Amino acid sequence: MSITNEKLSEETITTEEIKLILDQYRIGKKPLAKLLGWGETTIIRYMEGDVPTNEYSNKLRIILEDPEYYYELLCKKKECLTGVAYKKSKNAAMTKIMATKIYVVAYYIVNRCNADVCAGCIQYLLYYAQAFSLALYDKELFHEEFCINTEQKPYLKLYEGMHQCGIHTLEGVEEYLTAEEKELINQVADGLCWYGSKALEAMITLEKSMIKISRDKYNNKIISKENLKAYFKDIVNKYQIENIKSIHNYPDQRFAEIKEFCK
Numbered sequence: 001m002s003i004t005n006e007k008l009s010e011e012t013i014t015t016e017e018i019k020l021i022l023d024q025y026r027i028g029k030k031p032l033a034k035l036l037g038w039g040e041t042t043i044i045r046y047m048e049g050d051v052p053t054n055e056y057s058n059k060l061r062i063i064l065e066d067p068e069y070y071y072e073l074l075c076k077k078k079e080c081l082t083g084v085a086y087k088k089s090k091n092a093a094m095t096k097i098m099a100t101k102i103y104v105v106a107y108y109i110v111n112r113c114n115a116d117v118c119a120g121c122i123q124y125l126l127y128y129a130q131a132f133s134l135a136l137y138d139k140e141l142f143h144e145e146f147c148i149n150t151e152q153k154p155y156l157k158l159y160e161g162m163h164q165c166g167i168h169t170l171e172g173v174e175e176y177l178t179a180e181e182k183e184l185i186n187q188v189a190d191g192l193c194w195y196g197s198k199a200l201e202a203m204i205t206l207e208k209s210m211i212k213i214s215r216d217k218y219n220n221k222i223i224s225k226e227n228l229k230a231y232f233k234d235i236v237n238k239y240q241i242e243n244i245k246s247i248h249n250y251p252d253q254r255f256a257e258i259k260e261f262c263k
Helices: 015-022 029-037 040-047 055-066 067-076 083-098 103-111 119-137 157-167 179-195 197-208 225-238 249-262
Strands: 221-223
Touching: 015 029, 015 040, 015 055, 029 040, 055 067, 055 197, 067 083, 083 103, 103 119, 103 157, 103 179, 119 157, 119 179, 119 225, 119 249, 179 197, 197 249
Parallel strands: none
Antiparallel strands: none
């Protein structure tokens, strides 16, 4: 069956979107079909006007919108491609993932922990790495704002992606960070990670009650980077954090205060 793109439903992937997949991941029609376990001519037929089933369309749309999913699929099925084709597509997928700095930081944390870390804990470490970068270096580590939501996850889109696809290491992440950024993340992880997700969630919940909430251009509730910076400037002074090596002063003293308050 062949129909024009104008008659496709909103859910059905278009030939233009399939072409975008081929271009952005630098992969051919037959190799992509092989990766997906489909017949060799499947993608060719779609590019010529055949309409994918809902199942096949949904699979292609996931690949289009989630480069992490594609990267994981590529690594699992690399025997389907030649060595040159695999390396070319892998580099393209990595470039797309690393185009957003928050993913670079997140996967640096994952690699550092050898993937032995939950998606929730990654959220909290991202939050504190951003906060201390703003307070100590007067610059953001990544662009995303802290989003207020019912799931209690500051960077919800990233959390949902990791929660859905699982936590896995990603080669080559380190080259996208400066030595200063890596050392900051290391110190945040060393100072905070061993407290566990529940303890960090409790500390962030307490902080949220004391930081001014604002709204982004879409009217979503956020803790802006400006407000986060102002709050943690005070934290740095109060807890005598002179540099990144003394970041651990904050959780050590704050948790002691929380325990005393709860007695």
